[in-house]
Amino acid sequence: MNEHRIAPRRRVLKAGSIAFGGGAIDCTVRNLSETGAALEVVTPLFIPDRFILVVPSDQLKRPCHVAWRKDRRIGVAFDPQA
Template sequence: MGPDRIARHRVLKTGTIEFGGGVFDCTVRNLSEAGAALEVVTPLYIPDRFTLIVLSEKLKRPCHIIWRKQKRIGVAFD
């Protein structure tokens, strides 16, 4: 792993996507210091910027979407 790669940890945790217009449940599939990959029912109504909450990790971080693929989205923490 080169210095430009940040260690990602595969996880399977319940998360919450929270933004001005609402709340969506998600599953956190991997997590690093820089971002996460999330599984959602549909990525259609999720805005580009939101707060990711993972209670089991005591995590509440503002983030933005860097990619969308079917039912998965990748986010980078702000």
């Protein structure tokens, strides 16, 4: 399988949250790079196409958009920071 990522990813297992509209949904960050992440959720229902990914252990708070969805996994690309 060919990898077409811009930045190398690193496998992680960290607690995170998907923040949007004043609320948040818990997630597990499964891999992380400078340009995006793969998230695991209990259910992919009700997760919007754009949200803020928060990973407290890394002091990470990044706006992102969904690049792909498959079962309980969601791949996100980080939006450029202003």
